[in-house]
Amino acid sequence: MPSANLNRLAASVQETGLHLSQERLEQLMPANESTLKHKELVGTLQITFVHNEPDLLREVPAVPG
Helix, strand or coil, X not given: CEHHHHHHHHHHHHHCCXXXXXXXXXXXXXXXXXXXXXXXXXXXXXXXXXXXXCCCCCXXXXXXX
């Protein structure tokens, strides 16, 4: 993702209702965007849903081949 789009990512995440800490917002919205304009950001996004229910286990049938 182009680094110039970091502010759009931060805004989109917040629009979903997820709350980011001030430290994380600052990481997504650098003070000097002109230095990042032509750089590309490579990374991952991990979302973990916490629940109080047991894990749902499904039997997966064997597939020949």
